[in-house]
Amino acid sequence: MAPYASDDSTRAGETDDDPRVGRRKAVRYVVPVTVAGVAAATIGLVPALADSGDPDLPKISAQQLIEKIAASDVQQLSGTVKISTDLGLPDLGGLETGLLSGATGESGGSSADPSAKLTELASGTHTLRVAADGPDRQKLSLLENAAEYSVIHNGTDVWAYDSASDEVYHSTVEKNAKDDGTPVPATPGELTEEALKAVDDTTSVTVDGTVQVAGRDAYKLVVKPKQSGSTVGAISVAVDAETGLPLKFTLTPSGGGAAVVDAGFTQVSFARPAASTFEFTPPEGAKVTEGEAADPAEAPEDSGVPSEEELGEDLAGLDVLGDGWTSVATFDTGGTGAASAGDLPDAGALSGFLGSFGDKVTGKFGSGTVFSTRLINALVTDDGEVYVGAVTKDALVKAADSAR
Known part of the structure; x- marks a missing residue:
């Protein structure tokens, strides 16, 4: 065809x-x-x-x-x-x-x-x-x-x-x-x-x-x-x-x-x-x-779920590294390491559990863990920064390095 x-x-x-x-x-x-x-x-x-x-x-x-x-x-x-x-x-x-x-x-x-x-x-x-x-x-x-x-x-x-x-x-x-x-x-x-x-x-x-x-x-x-x-x-x-x-x-x-x-x-x-x-x-x-x-x-005010308009505004306001399909969103969790999931229920246990599925990486940014699916990769650094995108693990590390 x-x-x-x-x-x-x-x-x-x-x-x-x-x-x-x-x-x-x-x-x-x-x-x-x-x-x-x-x-x-x-x-x-x-x-x-x-x-x-x-x-x-x-x-x-x-x-x-x-x-x-x-x-x-x-x-x-x-x-x-x-x-x-x-x-x-x-x-x-x-x-x-x-x-x-x-x-x-x-x-x-x-x-x-x-x-x-x-x-x-x-x-x-x-x-x-x-x-x-x-x-x-x-x-x-x-x-x-x-x-x-x-x-x-x-x-x-x-x-x-x-x-x-x-x-x-x-x-x-x-x-x-x-x-x-x-x-x-x-x-x-x-x-x-x-x-x-x-x-x-x-x-x-x-x-x-x-x-x-x-x-x-x-x-x-x-x-x-x-x-x-x-x-x-x-x-x-x-x-x-x-x-x-x-x-x-x-x-x-x-x-x-x-x-x-x-x-x-x-x-x-x-x-x-x-x-x-x-x-x-x-x-x-x-x-x-x-x-x-x-x-x-x-959404209802007490539901904890943002409206579509609010969600769009929040997402558009994220820091973005790069452009196009290799753009990477980044934000600071305000925590470090296992505490980066602090707002989730049983955060310590959950973070440790998920960590067993991640790959440890290092770079100019320091060190962290990459969590991967077949489509989305996310890098969580040991000092609480998160980098996420539909990009490869190498592209995430490169983005994190460029931000330092």
Whole structure:
């Protein structure tokens, strides 16, 4: 499959002072770090690739394909999704899920709480059923062994039901709320939109031929870093030729091997789902937990979770070393060594436990430990400085040295 076009990679009219630039920087290195589990749930609505031939489609440039994605307005769909996630995390016997849910401030409470339950998508292979009918009705069901977990958004109500524990979680949102305020994303294109925010002049964007996904003809958009030192090899998105809806999202690491994330539809329909799809009544005898009303613009003040606006401002304000895909975020924890995790529960024990998975490194900066996944590396120095990014271990050490 020969590429149709190349190097349509930048957005016109943006400068370094443009707030969108800061947000793209934040997205690039923080999304995989802080929302690995929750992002995986979002990725779950961006279907995986099922190759079945290369359809003959009119040629299109990368810029035209990006514009086609932006113009996509699919309101109704249903289908089956398969998602595989391999971050290269050590097997912690389920502890990693607890750490992710704890990081979102949602430890404890109902086992049906989506903010905790959907972190299971951060590892392994899962099958989901999805359905959407406009911005006010969506449903996602995670199919498990002899059990099912579902999240249903219908109007102002959000219901989640875990059949394994027979628990129900209920909260409310504003009608016509933006998708980022609901636990179930309304459009699978949102993840692709976030990925495209990282596009700048350090990025190559091409159209690499055509594919078929779940019987649909699609173009394949490929986003690659131009710089060496990034752990991101490529992001590949299959885009429906008719509707412009992203039908595949695959992120492969520069180190080779299986994809870090490979998620997508094995079956999809754009017919309007039946209204009964989004109806839910708690089963008799089920334990029902009422959550606080959700404001799409901001989290409750006492939740410990920042709003999207606050998060964007905080991330854009981080010190950043370098640029593009090899940029490294750095901050001072205010502690040293094992105490650098001091704000976490049981910090000393947790830091010592995680330290057994790290690699000791030294440089002009002094000494520290690098914690690695297949996508994100983080260097924690013995004097409490943290350097993190989608870059190699050597690039982290180099960044730390340059800061001294």
